[in-house]
Amino acid sequence: IFFGVADKPMPMAVMGTHLTSYKQGKAKPPVADLRYFRVRDERLEQRRRREEYDVPKVHVRDIRDAEMHGMDMVPDMAVAEPMEDAPRMVTEGRGTDMVGEGTERTLGTMDVPVPPPPPGSGDGSGHGGASGAPPKSAYPRDLEPVMARTTNQFIGTARLQYNITEGNRSATWTVLYASDSTRMVVIGKEERPLPSERNRAYFIDREAGTETIYTIRADSTLVQRTSPVAGRYTSTFPVAYQDSLLSGSRKINGRVCEHRLYEIPSTRRETWVDVKTPSLFHDLLSARKAWGGVEIIVRGPMITGVGEGMPMDTKYEFHGGETLTMKVLELKPGVVDPKVFAVTKESWR
Numbered sequence: 001i002f003f004g005v006a007d008k009p010m011p012m013a014v015m016g017t018h019l020t021s022y023k024q025g026k027a028k029p030p031v032a033d034l035r036y037f038r039v040r041d042e043r044l045e046q047r048r049r050r051e052e053y054d055v056p057k058v059h060v061r062d063i064r065d066a067e068m069h070g071m072d073m074v075p076d077m078a079v080a081e082p083m084e085d086a087p088r089m090v091t092e093g094r095g096t097d098m099v100g101e102g103t104e105r106t107l108g109t110m111d112v113p114v115p116p117p118p119p120g121s122g123d124g125s126g127h128g129g130a131s132g133a134p135p136k137s138a139y140p141r142d143l144e145p146v147m148a149r150t151t152n153q154f155i156g157t158a159r160l161q162y163n164i165t166e167g168n169r170s171a172t173w174t175v176l177y178a179s180d181s182t183r184m185v186v187i188g189k190e191e192r193p194l195p196s197e198r199n200r201a202y203f204i205d206r207e208a209g210t211e212t213i214y215t216i217r218a219d220s221t222l223v224q225r226t227s228p229v230a231g232r233y234t235s236t237f238p239v240a241y242q243d244s245l246l247s248g249s250r251k252i253n254g255r256v257c258e259h260r261l262y263e264i265p266s267t268r269r270e271t272w273v274d275v276k277t278p279s280l281f282h283d284l285l286s287a288r289k290a291w292g293g294v295e296i297i298v299r300g301p302m303i304t305g306v307g308e309g310m311p312m313d314t315k316y317e318f319h320g321g322e323t324l325t326m327k328v329l330e331l332k333p334g335v336v337d338p339k340v341f342a343v344t345k346e347s348w349r
Contacts, residue, residue, distance in 0.1 A: 142242070143239070147286055149286040154279065155334070156178070157332045160329065161174050161327050162175065164325075173188055173189060176347075180335075182207045184203075184204050184280075194216055196216075197296060199348065200297065203341060204284070209228055229288055229289070230288065233290070239291060242307075243306075245259070246259040252272055252313055253331060257272035257275075258272070258273055259271075259272060267318050269317070271313070275309035281303060281304040299326070303316070303326050312328045313327050
């Protein structure tokens with residue numbers, strides 16, 4: 001990246017991006033017309049999320065396949081962010097369950113999450129705010145059993161493939177996952193020159209209450225940092241959304257999957273879910289209590305809803321923005337080799 005700074009201090013490091021070299025002098029005008037670009041402030045985005053979160057009421061209605069694209073949508077919020085940043089989030093309050101072929105029934109009205117309380121009003125339950133901290137978002141009641149888990153429900157290994165496109169840009173990466181009852185490791189692999197944002201790994205130990213992040217520098221050295229995981233819910237935005245259950249089933253990797261859909265005016269997510277296999281995404285969420293950094297490689301809220309089951313094939317579309325797909329290439333429940341939890345440079349080969 002080449003850029004010029006006029007009459008301002010030179011930034012040497014910004015948000016994990018470090019300046020390796022620079023030369024004083026005059027720079028050529030930028031090739032792109034910067035009038036058509038803008039810089040987003042995440043703090044303003046979070047403020048807008050909180051303001052739009054205050055929805056007075058959510059109406060639940062029956063949904064038929066024939067009217068899925070023309071139905072009245074629930075007012076919602078949409079967060080617009082660049083492709084390389086955290087995914088756009090949307091909220092929903094609709095839940096359905098299968099009754100028979102081609103029909104559905106509502107599961108009942110889902111409580112509308114109350115607006116996050118102001119900083120300093122927390123009650124210690126994990127749903128309030130701490131002094132000076134941004135307000136926490138309420139999560140759907142369906143996720144309370146997930147958050148209360150102390151062990152992983154999915155034990156085994158998985159290989160997932162992601163692809164994201166936005167305009168004429170695209171990126172593809174693979175995620176390797178392994179877990180036993182209390183440990184899990186997530187490794188992102190992307191065929192790009194180092195350092196690459198998605199060439200990273202996370203090792204989470206429930207018993208120790210720690211998470212170790214591994215990143216690879218430009219010189220191929222492996223850097224790790226260990227920190228405690230949050231003991232309670234800390235997310236400032238909703239972590240999952242309610243899907244509708246559609247008719248029909250499909251076999252993926254020998255597993256019978258049910259059809260689910262989440263749709264509002266700005267966003268559409270179509271997912272095929274293996275209901276007999278626990279979701280590794282829910283295990284990650286229950287251990288971390290928020291998505292945070294691991295979201296860079298797993299894109300949790302864009303892939304999974306609040307319902308039980310492992311997403312096997314997902315297509316997420318933000319209208320006018322990016323399209324994300326996730327496919328499970330391999331899923332093997334069972335005992336795993338303890339060596340997989342030792343992350344080294346060989347883990348990326």
